[in-house]
Amino acid sequence: MGIGRKGKLKTNKGAAKRLRMTKSGLFKKRNAGRQHILGKKTRKRKRQLRKDGYLSLIDAKRIRRLLPYGTH
Template identity: 55%
Template sequence: MPKQKTRTTVAKRFTVTKSGKVKSSKMGRRHILTKKSTKRKRNLRKGYYLEGQVANNIKRQLPY
C-alpha cells in the first residue's frame, strides 16, 4: 500500500481542530482594502467552520 501524503495546499488553507471541525479564514482580506468598509474588514477577520461533505473531503486530504 502506498504512503499517504498530505495535500500541502489544503494544509496551508485549513486546520482541523481537536474536536474534528475544519476551520478556515475568510477570503477577501488580502488587497484592495481601501474601498471596503471598516465593518466589512472587521467581519473578515473572523474565521469560519466548514460543514458537511466539504469538511469530510478536506479531512480526507489531511491524513496527519
C-alpha cells in the same frame, strides 16, 4: 515497496497550509478578501473578515481525504 505492504497516503500540502483541524473535527480557515482593495469595503465587513471561518461539515468530509493524518 515490497510485497504485502501498503503505501503511505500523501498529504495535500496546499490544504495543509490553509486549514487547521479542531478537536471536534471541523476545519478552521482564514477568510478571503483581506489582502488588498480594502478602501471600498466597509469597516464592518473588514472586521468580520478578521475572524476565522469554518468549513461546512460536507466540505470537511472531502478535506479529510486530502489530510489523512490531520493537521496540528
